[in-house]
Amino acid sequence: MKYISTGKIIITVLLIFSITGCVGNLIKNRLRPPHEIDVSKYSGIIDDTAQTSSAGKNMHYIIFQYENKAAHYMNLAGNFNGWCGTKEYDRFDPSAGIMRDDNKDGIWEIVLPLPSGRYQYKFVIDQGASWVEDPNNPLKDFENGIENSLLIISD
Structure with missing residues (x-):
């Protein structure tokens, strides 16, 4: 033995x-944290519904990605779109910040044109079933005692 x-x-x-x-x-x-992309080389859809005061400012095309193979719907909510309507209307608007998974690989994405600034955001799974921070972004900030992911864009 x-x-x-x-x-x-x-x-x-x-x-x-x-x-x-x-x-x-x-x-x-x-997946990387949100980052700027060369929009001329991007073949996806760009969401231009972000509510930012961007007159006369340089826009940065930022891609946000989140992996979730089980989700049926994904949205991106943040202070750039009124937290998907919850700030203005006190209810979730499923038509705001719609993310797409065109090739069905479980990686949802959205591209937003945003000017320089500080942006808080969360990913919204299945039309409000859960709101989660970005697991690929270590930057965090608080609003009304709630922790959110943070994106800082500078020129």
């Missing part, structure tokens, strides 16, 4: 955990 030393077992277990942990982080973080 052959015996394996306890040290070899511990090293093997640690190696397995470190490999799977690294792979898990790579999969989890495969």
Whole structure:
């Protein structure tokens, strides 16, 4: 009968955990935080309904992405669109900030033209069933005691 030393077992277990942990982080973080794109190379739809006072300002085309294979609908809510109507009308407007998953890979996206500024946002799953922060963006800010993801755009 052959015996394996306890040290070899511990090293093997640690190696397995470190490999799977690294792979898990790579999969989890495969999407970038919101970032500017070259709109001339983008073939998707651009949502120009953001309610910003942009007269005379340089616009930045920002792509937001969220991965959720189980969602039927996704929206992007933030202080740039009245939190999908909840600020102005005190109810969720499912026609605001509509995200798309055209190739059905579970990665929902939206591109917004925004001027420089600070923007708080959340992803809205299935027409208000849940509101979540961006797992790929470490920047956070608070509004009325509620934590939101934060995007800072500068010229």
